[in-house]
Amino acid sequence: MILLKTKEEIEKIRISANLLSRTIAEVGRHIRPGVTTAYLDKIGDQFIRDNGGIPLCKGYEGFPSAFCMSVNDVVVHGIPGDIFIKEGDNLSVDCVVELNGFVSDSCYTFAVGEISEDLKRLHRVTKEALYIGIEQCKVGNRIGDIGHAVQQHCEKNGYSVVRELCGHGVGFKMHESPNVPNYGVRGTGPLLKEGMVIAVEPMVCMGSKNVKFSSEDGWTCRTKDGKPAAHFEHTIAITKEGPQILTSFEEIENI
Ligand code: MF3
Ligand code: CO
Numbered sequence: 004m005i006l007l008k009t010k011e012e013i014e015k016i017r018i019s020a021n022l023l024s025r026t027i028a029e030v031g032r033h034i035r036p037g038v039t040t041a042y043l044d045k046i047g048d049q050f051i052r053d054n055g056g057i058p059l060c061k062g063y064e065g066f067p068s069a070f071c072m073s074v075n076d077v078v079v080h081g082i083p084g085d086i087f088i089k090e091g092d093n094l095s096v097d098c099v100v101e102l103n104g105f106v107s108d109s110c111y112t113f114a115v116g117e118i119s120e121d122l123k124r125l126h127r128v129t130k131e132a133l134y135i136g137i138e139q140c141k142v143g144n145r146i147g148d149i150g151h152a153v154q155q156h157c158e159k160n161g162y163s164v165v166r167e168l169c170g171h172g173v174g175f176k177m178h179e180s181p182n183v184p185n186y187g188v189r190g191t192g193p194l195l196k197e198g199m200v201i202a203v204e205p206m207v208c209m210g211s212k213n214v215k216f217s218s219e220d221g222w223t224c225r226t227k228d229g230k231p232a233a234h235f236e237h238t239i240a241i242t243k244e245g246p247q248i249l250t251s252f253e254e255i256e257n258i
Contacts, residue, residue: 005172005180007198012105013240013247016174016200020107020238020249022056023100027111028254030070034113036090040072043096044083051100059099059106059177066222071097071110073224078165078206078214078232080222090116093126095234099177108173108202109250110236121209122231125162129207129233130252132156136185136203140239140246144195150187153205157185163212164205165232168224173238174200195241200249204236 008016030047048069051058058069066082073081073095074088081095088094097110112126136153149170157164170183181193185205208214210230217223226232240247 005193005196005199006175007196008174008200008240009198012174013198013200013242013249015103015105016107016238016240017249019056019100019102019105020109020251022051022054022102023098023107023109024251024254025054026050026098026100027096027109028258030096031111031113031255031258034088034094034115036088036116038088040074040081040083040086040088043072044068044070047098055102057101059101063177069098071095073097073234075231076226076229078208078224078226079168079234080224082220082222088115091118093118093122093231093233097234097236106173106175106177107238107250108177108236109238110204110234111252111255112233112235125207125209125231125233128157128160128162129205130235132205132207133203133235133237136205137237137239137246137248140195140201140203140241142195142197142241142243145190146181146183146192146195147187148189149203150184151189154186157205157207163208163210165208165212165214167214168206170202170204170236172200173202197241197243199241200238201241202236202238204234206232206234208232
């Protein structure tokens with residue numbers, strides 16, 4: 004069942020989203036060659052708690068940390084640890100925050116120091132795909148319109164979209180109905196209604212779309228071809244006035 008949110012509830016999700024965006028920016032300020040992803044996780048975890056929030060990934064189906072930190076060929080669900088990031092790396096920082104009972108979800112893919120032109124292009128196109136998907140988040144459209152727009156933009160640029168994972172409803176819990184795939188057919192899937200809140204999150208591969216999950220930790224999701232992937236995510240409210248982006252990359256991009 005798709006749970007619709009009232010205007011008041013959307014305002015509360017916006018406050019949660021605001022803390023989440025500030026958290027990812029705080030982590031971003033500590034990203035530099037030579038630090039570990041466990042260190043970055045600790046900084047962000049503390050920031051969330053200091054501001055009255057709960058990092059919801061921690062303990063979710065056994066996930067051990069506050070953030071998913073995915074380096075280079077890790078697409079999503081990288082577990083922070085003794086992993087030293089280095090100049091030229093691709094690092095996605097994904098987090099879910101609960102504040103006063105309301106849940107938001109966002110991800111940003113950072114460049115560690117100077118990165119290659121190829122990686123810059125992957126980041127740019129993935130972020131563009133996110134905003135192109137968000138443009139489709141209008142009352143009366145369907146879920147398939149979002150996926151179609153995301154997929155078209157990525158494939159047109161020579162990239163591929165992951166099939167195994169998708170966006171989702173969010174707001175009262177981390178994962179609600181409906182699923183929001185990053186591929187699809189226009190005019191298909193659930194109808195978008197006023198009061199829906201969804202996480203739109205293109206996961207885009209530079210090479211082929213095939214991924215594998217680690218048999219050791221059960222989480223880490225890598226590209227099969229070893230090429231890099233990027234992931235950007237916003238929490239979106241669907242309103243009569245159009246899509247409202249509740250999370251924000253503004254502070255992150257002004258670091
Ligand atoms: N934040 C991710 C999402 O977009 C999922 C987190 S998985 C978890 O849904 F186990 F780490 F929580
Ligand atoms: Co999500």
